[in-house]
Amino acid sequence: FLFNTVKASDIRISNDLPIANAVHIDEDTGNIRIAAAGLSALSVGNAISSETVLASIDLDIKESYLQLTDQAAGDLNRKFSDPLLFSLAANQDHTIFSRDFDDGTTHSNREIKSLRELGGDLAVEGNDITLFSGNLNLEEQADGLVLGTDRVIGVKTEQFTNLVRYGDTIQASSVWTNTGNIKANDIQVTGVSNSNAELTSYYFDTGVSSVDLNSGRFDNGIFDTAERQSTQLNAEIKITGSAGNVVDLSSGIVNLKAREVAKTFENTKGSKNLITFQGDLNYDGSVTMKDLAYLNAGARRQQLEDRTGDVDGMIKDNAGKAIAEGETKSQASKETYAADVDADFNGKIDIKDLAVLDQDWGKTLHIGDNDFQGKGTNFTWAELNTQTGISQQWNNKSFEDQNALEAKASIGGYDAPLEQILSVNTADSNKDADAVTQSEIVTGSGSSPSISDIQGEGLQDDVIGGSSQ
Incomplete structure (x- = not known):
């Protein structure tokens, strides 16, 4: 069961036994019989020593059978059987040995006896074979x-x-x-x-x-x-x-x-x-004036300007760090670059980041009652900080504090950003007409905040020189 059919070509008899060699393969009993002889004195064979390999057999393991009999699917490196044993027997009467002996003359002579006459036997020496599954995992x-x-x-x-x-x-x-x-x-x-x-x-x-x-x-x-x-x-x-x-x-x-x-x-x-949100630069779940302040702080930290006035003549950044040949200013100032407040992910903090804050302005993940967008059966408050099977822990204090703060809005404990207030007023037809009108002016739409450009002048007339508000 363990091997595919053995063919005559799978069996090789040693060149030391070139005379009358023959093979009989019995698939029913699993027996292989080999007959061969060597006549060294006739120059058609060599003397057989105890170290001579007389025959070798190639056995092709039937992998399909092993797969069917696999009873330990959870063990990737498993044995399929106890040690696989091979037995060897010799024909007692037709396994013949000869050796030199002294017959009393000056000529050579041989003592010839069968295995039975010698009272001997044969045995297999070496390690038994155990079959294992080969796995790459x-x-x-x-x-x-x-x-x-x-x-x-x-x-x-x-x-x-x-x-x-x-x-x-x-x-x-x-x-x-x-x-x-x-x-x-x-x-x-x-x-x-x-x-x-x-x-x-x-x-x-x-x-x-x-x-x-x-x-x-x-x-x-x-x-x-x-x-x-x-x-x-x-x-x-x-x-x-x-x-x-x-x-x-x-x-x-x-x-x-x-x-x-x-x-x-x-x-x-x-x-x-x-x-x-992409514009949530302080990771509190909301995009507000605080994120604008974080952006500004990142820009202040950043050192990008080249300086060549030092005595050694080397090009340096504002921090006095030398810029190596082939190194860009951005690479030289890596220690001062804060990726957490790079709104547009372009490798530096600049005026272009404002456009990202503009598109997210006034948005929030917090929906009151200790709840937030994303919270559900597959993600909980606890999993924000620790997760089963993961040793890493996270610090989400700014998000937790903002959630608690926005939850107080219904009792007057939180002043929402202007954009959020105007968006709510626009969506509520019971609010006064003046509020609706101003919301439409600021946002360009009554459906959502952050449509107007915070780099523009949408509120300037009203705040600085207007007389209607």
Whole structure:
């Protein structure tokens, strides 16, 4: 049952036995009989020693049978049987040996006896064979890919928040191990469809796009993991879902595939992250004047201007740091660049970031009663800070404080931004006509805030020189 049909061509008899060799294969009993002789004195064979290989048999394992009898599907490195034993028997009367002996003359002579006459027997020496399944298995370790945003502006020490902004590209890494017993060659990565994110690029810990990983191996029937290898996958993931959605990387974002097998290995670990607005620069779930202040603080921190007036004549940035040959000002000032407040993700803080705040102006994720967009059965308040199976913890104090603050709006404990108030007034036909009119002037529409340009002059006449309000 374990082997496919044995053919005569699968059996090779040693050149030491060239005389009268023959093979009989009995598939019913599983027996193979070999007959052969060597006549060294006639120059058609060599003397047989105890180290001579007399015959070898190629056995083709029937993998389909092993698959059908697999009773340990959960064990990737499993035995299919107890040690596989091979027995050897010899024809007692027709297994003939000869050796030199002294017959009392000066001539050569041989003592010739059968195995039975010698009172001897044959035995198989060597290791028994145990059959194992050959498997290549790539397994993601620890937390998997974990997202979040490093906050620099507005905090005394850097914080890592669960919130991620729409359109941002975030770096994350995870460790993969070859837990099988076959070496994995040329491992490559492809993106997996995710409703709120996409893989934009990746590299392994050596900085290459493909890698080989050794596996464990069997040593005397025991699986040894000493030679097993791992690699770190570094991925860049772009947030494509709109604000109020939740990115769930455990639902899949990358596939790994090795050259040896057609199977792909998809990540099943990873974090859940709440998506906020692209213009939410303080990650509190709302886009308000506070975000404008965060943008300004990031611009003040940034050092971009070249300076050549120093004695050594080297080009330096405003912080006095030398700019190396071929290095851009943006690269030279990396220490002063705060990506958490780069609204348009262009690598520097400038006036163009205002356009992003403009499109999100007045929007909020908070909907009162300790609730927020994205909160539900698949994402809770607790998961903003900690998640099962992930050691990483997040700091979301600004989001929590803003949620508690906006929840007080109904009792007069929170003053909403002007745009939010005007938007509500426009949507409510019971409000006075003057409020509706001003809302339409400011926003250009009665349906939503943030349609007017905050860089424009939509309110200037009223605020500075107008007489009607």
